[in-house]
Amino acid sequence: MGMRWLLLAFLGLISATFLISREPVNPLVDPRRTAEAHLEIPRNVSNILHRACYDCHSNETKWPWYTRFVPARKLVAHDVEKGRKTINLSEWPSANKRVGASWLLATCSGLKSGAMPKPRYLWLHPGARVSPAEIDQICEWSQSEARRLIAEARK
Numbered sequence: 060m061g062m063r064w065l066l067l068a069f070l071g072l073i074s075a076t077f078l079i080s081r082e083p084v085n086p087l088v089d090p091r092r093t094a095e096a097h098l099e100i101p102r103n104v105s106n107i108l109h110r111a112c113y114d115c116h117s118n119e120t121k122w123p124w125y126t127r128f129v130p131a132r133k134l135v136a137h138d139v140e141k142g143r144k145t146i147n148l149s150e151w152p153s154a155n156k157r158v159g160a161s162w163l164l165a166t167c168s169g170l171k172s173g174a175m176p177k178p179r180y181l182w183l184h185p186g187a188r189v190s191p192a193e194i195d196q197i198c199e200w201s202q203s204e205a206r207r208l209i210a211e212a213r214k
Contacts, residue, residue: 082122083136086149094148097159099207104200108148111176111187112166115142118149123183138177156212160205167198 090096095105114120120139126132143150146165152158169175171194176187189197 082126083120083132083139085120086118088118088149092150092153094151097151097153098163098204100204101200104197107189107193107197111189111193113148114184114187115139115177115180116146116148118143118147125183138180156208160208160212163201163205163208167194167201170194170197 094100094108100108115138122135126135146162152162166175170189176184176189181188
């Protein structure tokens with residue numbers, strides 16, 4: 060009887076450790092390095108980017124409640140890490156205007172192709188869905204900003 064309780068207690072402890080933990084921590088954001096510090100972003104576009112892109116493409120991720128559970132946390136953290144490596148709006152490549160321009164063009168391309176936001180992200184975050192009109196707004200802005208950055212890089 061005592062051995063069974065000891066085994067159950069051990070399994071309970073292991074399960075709790077495996078299932079419940081702290082949520083991930085975001086890197087610090089230096090306001091001088093953000094996209095907002097280096098780009099001219101209209102308020103409507105900024106609102107769309109914050110709503111639909113910032114959870115994966117910035118250091119300002121709002122970690123949902125389910126990331127307190129290890130399996131979900133690992134999946135979400137992997138997606139966020141991959142998103143930040145692709146484009147990180149909190150760490151804008153201000154020194155390389157051509158890279159910044161390519162990030163802007165990739166943003167438009169990803170939205171137009173339907174690759175972004177990721178469909179599996181939208182399952183749990185339907186508010187991140189981007190309408191065709193919003194995609195047009197972002198693309199018009201991003202293409203204009205990309206042209207501006209490329210012109211500056213040529214100077």
